[in-house]
Amino acid sequence: MTAPGAAEHEPGTPRLSVTVPDRAAYDAVLAELVDAQVASATARQDPTLWGPEAEEEAAKRLSWVQLPSASRPLVAEVEELRAQLQLQGVDRVVLCGMGGSSLAPEVVCAADGVGLVVVDSSDPDFVRDALEQRLQHTVVVVSSKSGGTVETDSQRRAFEKAFRDAGVDPAGRIVVVTDPGSPLDEEATAAGYRVFRADPDVGGRYSALTAFGLVPSGLAGADTGRLLDEAAAARPLLESDSPDNPALGLAAALATAHRAGADKLVLADAGSPFPGLGDWVEQLVAESTGKDGTGVLPVVVENTQVPDFAPSRPDEVLVTWGPDEVATDAASGFAAHLEAPLGAQLLLWEHATAALGRLLGINPFDQPDVESAKAAAREMLDGGGSTPTPVFVDGDVTVYASDGWLPAGTDTAAGAVEALLGHVDRERGYLAVQAYLHRLRDAALAVVRPALAERTGRPVTFGWGPRFLHSTGQYHKGGPATGVFLQVTGQPVADLAVPDRPFTFHEFLTAQAVGDGRVLAEHGRPVLRLHAESAAGLEAVRTLLGGV
Numbered sequence: 001m002t003a004p005g006a007a008e009h010e011p012g013t014p015r016l017s018v019t020v021p022d023r024a025a026y027d028a029v030l031a032e033l034v035d036a037q038v039a040s041a042t043a044r045q046d047p048t049l050w051g052p053e054a055e056e057e058a059a060k061r062l063s064w065v066q067l068p069s070a071s072r073p074l075v076a077e078v079e080e081l082r083a084q085l086q087l088q089g090v091d092r093v094v095l096c097g098m099g100g101s102s103l104a105p106e107v108v109c110a111a112d113g114v115g116l117v118v119v120d121s122s123d124p125d126f127v128r129d130a131l132e133q134r135l136q137h138t139v140v141v142v143s144s145k146s147g148g149t150v151e152t153d154s155q156r157r158a159f160e161k162a163f164r165d166a167g168v169d170p171a172g173r174i175v176v177v178t179d180p181g182s183p184l185d186e187e188a189t190a191a192g193y194r195v196f197r198a199d200p201d202v203g204g205r206y207s208a209l210t211a212f213g214l215v216p217s218g219l220a221g222a223d224t225g226r227l228l229d230e231a232a233a234a235r236p237l238l239e240s241d242s243p244d245n246p247a248l249g250l251a252a253a254l255a256t257a258h259r260a261g262a263d264k265l266v267l268a269d270a271g272s273p274f275p276g277l278g279d280w281v282e283q284l285v286a287e288s289t290g291k292d293g294t295g296v297l298p299v300v301v302e303n304t305q306v307p308d309f310a311p312s313r314p315d316e317v318l319v320t321w322g323p324d325e326v327a328t329d330a331a332s333g334f335a336a337h338l339e340a341p342l343g344a345q346l347l348l349w350e351h352a353t354a355a356l357g358r359l360l361g362i363n364p365f366d367q368p369d370v371e372s373a374k375a376a377a378r379e380m381l382d383g384g385g386s387t388p389t390p391v392f393v394d395g396d397v398t399v400y401a402s403d404g405w406l407p408a409g410t411d412t413a414a415g416a417v418e419a420l421l422g423h424v425d426r427e428r429g430y431l432a433v434q435a436y437l438h439r440l441r442d443a444a445l446a447v448v449r450p451a452l453a454e455r456t457g458r459p460v461t462f463g464w465g466p467r468f469l470h471s472t473g474q475y476h477k478g479g480p481a482t483g484v485f486l487q488v489t490g491q492p493v494a495d496l497a498v499p500d501r502p503f504t505f506h507e508f509l510t511a512q513a514v515g516d517g518r519v520l521a522e523h524g525r526p527v528l529r530l531h532a533e534s535a536a537g538l539e540a541v542r543t544l545l546g547g548v
């Protein structure tokens with residue numbers, strides 16, 4: 001790893017680059033972090049760094065700093081379990097978990113090129129596809145820190161039933177990762193499942209190097225020992241009160257940009273060997289900072305060639321990782337080159353996000369607005385929320401809109417989209433596309449992100465529901481009220497029951513979309529929902545959003 005501002009690097013080495021507009025301001029913020037000894041105090045797990053209001057939470061959220069050594073015994077334990085499973089012919093690993101309980105293993109496995117099926121959906125077709133493949137050779141890791149996340153609980157129930165129906169004892173095939181004493185711990189222990197209890201003093205999005213990251217990754221065959229070594233090797237630098245500390249540099253860069261009005265963090269992979277790192281960073285930054293009406297909005301873009309990557313807008317800061325040279329409008333700025341393997345990158349972003357939280361004056365360890373969407377979904381499922389009434393139907397697309405922004409007389413889906421885009425503030429606004437669909441089968445819809453970015457000239461994010469609810473969902477409701485929201489929902493090929501629950505997966509998915517839409521509308525944000533009644537309807541939606 002080299003320090004921010006150092007332009008020297010080996011050509012082709014993966015590195016993290018940050019571009020900020022004001023070098024002098026950056027130096028001052030960096031000096032502030034060094035003088036306050038934030039790095040060494042974080043390493044000592046000092047809970048006072050984020051102010052008195054955050055102290056109680058911080059006191060039980062800082063154990064991630066020592067995970068590179070504390071998690072070491074897990075490597076062999078997981079390896080042993082993997083060997084046992086392999087003897088039984090089990091070579092397919094499925095992970096059921098949301099947000100912090102699935103994004104890290106997804107990156108770790110992708111970086112190592114090992115297969116991991118991540119089930120982080122309540123789409124019935126998506127869940128069924130995962131259930132129907134090679135069940136006899138499958139182990140399912142059910143990961144939930146709280147043990148109470150409804151998506152994960154529903155997925156577990158579906159797999160238990162599928163195993164039983166296939167004549168396989170779930171006790172031999174379900175492995176649980178959870179906090180000690182959680183409802184899931186109790187139930188799984190009673191059912192005879194193998195349970196890995198994680199360190200409860202680590203929050204979900206900082207849990208990459210706990211059992212949450214290491215158990216599924218290790219079972220899938222990733223080299224988790226190397227990952228810990230990489231993180232351990234980075235510790236001395238990341239814990240040093242020095243201007244050469246790249247975590248402080250990254251935090252200072254993001255805070256400098258934020259203070260200058262650049263509160264969107266555009267994240268692009270520049271040919272790195274870490275596919276998916278952007279989604280992990282997105283959750284870490286969005287949930288950690290997007291609250292109290294402030295925060296940094298991560299905008300994950302496809303690559304550095306998309307038109308909305310650079311030159312950047314005044315409210316954006318660019319971060320890339322990977323070996324490719326990136327052409328930016330850096331004439332007025334500088335690029336920092338932080339060379340780091342994956343284990344070090346994970347720890348670096350965690351330290352940087354914690355330091356950024358201090359600079360922004362927020363508590364980086366809570367997620368106060370995630371619960372509101374969950375409560376609204378529960379209300380819908382309990383029959384307490386009224387069924388939404390469509391505004392109109394346009395062919396195979398049914399259109400719903402929150403109150404107060406859609407001009408009377410609008411009667412086409414294209415017209416409604418046009419009206420919604422008109423509400424994106426030209427200076428500070430962003431559009432969030434939220435697709436409650438099958439994120440593999442319907443992957444082609446994602447092309448609308450760059451298309452809409454070009455059309456609006458503003459930052460556009462794209463998230464798959466319910467996955468994004470555990471990531472940018474916090475920022476959408478807790479961050480600045482500058483977002484405009486476009487939901488896309490659809491009809492499954494077939495619905496799927498959630499065993500022993502009074503709702504189906506599709507009912508749950510719909511309740512999540514409607515519930516979150518209501519909460520966003522209560523925050524005064526415009527919400528448009530395009531519901532595709534058929535595959536042709538979804539194609540029509542894709543086309544009208546510019547995905548030709």
Ligand SMILES: O=P(O)(O)OC[C@H]1O[C@H](O)[C@H](O)[C@@H](O)[C@@H]1O
Nearest residue numbers: 099100101144145146149204470
């Ligand atoms: O691990 P779990 O308790 O199931 O939580 C999964 C996710 O749920 C919530 O939405 C939190 O906001 C996330 O930070 C968390 O990672």
